[in-house]
Amino acid sequence: MIRFINVSKEYKNGVKALSNINLNIEKGEFVFLVGPSGAGKSTLIKLILKEENPTDGRIYLNNEDITYVKNRKIPYIRRNVGVVFQDFRLLPNKTVYENVAFAMEIIGAHPKEIRRNVPMVLSMVDLSKKAHNYPHELSGGEHQRVAIARAIVNSPPILIADEPTGNLDPDTAWEIMKVLRDINRRGTTILMATHAKDIVDAMKRRVVEIEKGTIIRDEEKGVYEHEITNS
Amino acid sequence: MSMRLRIASNIIKQGFKGVWRNKAMGLASITSITAVLLILGIVLILILSLNNIVLDTRERFDEVQVFLEDEITSAQMEEIEKKAKASNKLVSVTFKSKDEALEEMKEGWGDEGYLLEGLEENPLPHTLILKLKDIEYAEDVVKSIENLEGIEEIQYNYDIMEKLVLFTNYIRTGGLAIVLILILVSIFIISNTIKLTVTARKREINIMKYVGATNGYIRGPFVIEGVVFGLIGAIISILAVNYGYNYFFNAASDKLYVLFTVYLVPPKALMQDIVIIFTAIGAGIGALGSLVSMKRFLNV
Numbered sequence A: 001m002i003r004f005i006n007v008s009k010e011y012k013n014g015v016k017a018l019s020n021i022n023l024n025i026e027k028g029e030f031v032f033l034v035g036p037s038g039a040g041k042s043t044l045i046k047l048i049l050k051e052e053n054p055t056d057g058r059i060y061l062n063n064e065d066i067t068y069v070k071n072r073k074i075p076y077i078r079r080n081v082g083v084v085f086q087d088f089r090l091l092p093n094k095t096v097y098e099n100v101a102f103a104m105e106i107i108g109a110h111p112k113e114i115r116r117n118v119p120m121v122l123s124m125v126d127l128s129k130k131a132h133n134y135p136h137e138l139s140g141g142e143h144q145r146v147a148i149a150r151a152i153v154n155s156p157p158i159l160i161a162d163e164p165t166g167n168l169d170p171d172t173a174w175e176i177m178k179v180l181r182d183i184n185r186r187g188t189t190i191l192m193a194t195h196a197k198d199i200v201d202a203m204k205r206r207v208v209e210i211e212k213g214t215i216i217r218d219e220e221k222g223v224y225e226h227e228i229t230n231s
Numbered sequence B: 001m002s003m004r005l006r007i008a009s010n011i012i013k014q015g016f017k018g019v020w021r022n023k024a025m026g027l028a029s030i031t032s033i034t035a036v037l038l039i040l041g042i043v044l045i046l047i048l049s050l051n052n053i054v055l056d057t058r059e060r061f062d063e064v065q066v067f068l069e070d071e072i073t074s075a076q077m078e079e080i081e082k083k084a085k086a087s088n089k090l091v092s093v094t095f096k097s098k099d100e101a102l103e104e105m106k107e108g109w110g111d112e113g114y115l116l117e118g119l120e121e122n123p124l125p126h127t128l129i130l131k132l133k134d135i136e137y138a139e140d141v142v143k144s145i146e147n148l149e150g151i152e153e154i155q156y157n158y159d160i161m162e163k164l165v166l167f168t169n170y171i172r173t174g175g176l177a178i179v180l181i182l183i184l185v186s187i188f189i190i191s192n193t194i195k196l197t198v199t200a201r202k203r204e205i206n207i208m209k210y211v212g213a214t215n216g217y218i219r220g221p222f223v224i225e226g227v228v229f230g231l232i233g234a235i236i237s238i239l240a241v242n243y244g245y246n247y248f249f250n251a252a253s254d255k256l257y258v259l260f261t262v263y264l265v266p267p268k269a270l271m272q273d274i275v276i277i278f279t280a281i282g283a284g285i286g287a288l289g290s291l292v293s294m295k296r297f298l299n300v
Ligand SMILES: Nc1ncnc2c1ncn2[C@@H]1O[C@H](COP(=O)(O)OP(=O)(O)OP(=O)(O)O)[C@@H](O)[C@H]1O
Pocket: A011, A012, A013, A015, A016, A017, A035, A036, A037, A038, A039, A040, A041, A042, A043, A044
């Protein structure tokens, strides 16, 4: 699904955010990306979303080489990847329903399909009752559930979440994790950058740890911190 | 409806929504575009009318008039004719006697022609009219005959022509330069107007990008917004030029400037061009203005 081969990223200001990253994420996996602040987690995500280009190495998405692609093609790559951010990014002047439908409209989906899919994903994130509320009428957790609904409404094979629980209290964070787990069970590959130790520890999924731009640990059913760094 | 059509209709819908949302700021764009087009209209009318004058003058003045002494001999006249024809720069040579000249003048004066009846003696000279192949030959022809016997005076209008052509060129270059500058100014104004909307909707644009909207999809509504402002400006100025110029033209024809009206472009002939030119420029300014304003926002 996602494959990094010897990928390095140096920003224009000279910061080496990633060096020599090798990573292979298979279809259906749920992967946590952990590491201290400034380690390069968001940078890695930006490379997948084609927000930044790598300075070295190759990146594959769905077996397609996306290392260097024409600007014109980037939107079509992004349609294969749903994204969720810490700050939700909803449109304040649109209702919950409209915020989700918006993602389908821009790709020219059929109205019938929109009317069918939007209520479906809203029920998946348990927001059917709030469909006609505006974002300012929602709690933080509900905000994030709308953002998740929007990210998956076009059924992308991959969902990427950059600290999706970063702004939420622990209980609400768990609500979100349950939603993400459900989505993953339906076959969507998930890559999630996070600082939430207890979530990572409890979920027992694959953990990739980055520090200073290099992968220092990659283990199945891992925990947030390595035993050595713990002691 | 196919997917492409739905996308296009979404873009158009968003564009018109934007027009409505920004109607207050749009007024600035519309005003500037209207001003540019009105000035362009005046420049066009000036240039076209001047062109008519130049063409007409060229035709009318491509001759040299040789006024002859009353007591000229036929030998002298033949000599003049021979010298003038020598360089092969003439179309024709016509002799107009003083009586014919007076008759012609009477006709030209029309109702007031009787005033000339009272003249004791015809003050007009015999004239030899040398029709030139090109007005530029005037000077050469004049030089070849000016020292001959029997000539009272030679008149030609090369000077006038030259000045007229020069003057027309000034108007044309100056007018177009002004219009060009104004077009740039209004592209700037409209791009700033739209930049305000773009900035206000930065968040939305950012979200659209993450959901996979193409640049065309994001840019489309803003381009439509600009084009609509441009077209509104074009319609206003087409109407204004149409009514304004018709009014001016009729007033000029009705009053004493009949002679001058002959040179004015007829409003009907003008309007067709004006509609095409104004629509194209209005829409073009609008589209360019919004593209300029979007440029920065579309990277990433
Ligand atoms: N656009 C940018 N231009 C220059 N440097 C950047 C840019 N984005 C990030 N960096 C730098 O790259 C390094 C990695 O940043 P990144 O955002 O990937 O870290 P992170 O692991 O996501 O951190 P956090 O956990 O705080 O979100 C940091 O040193 C950061 O300052």
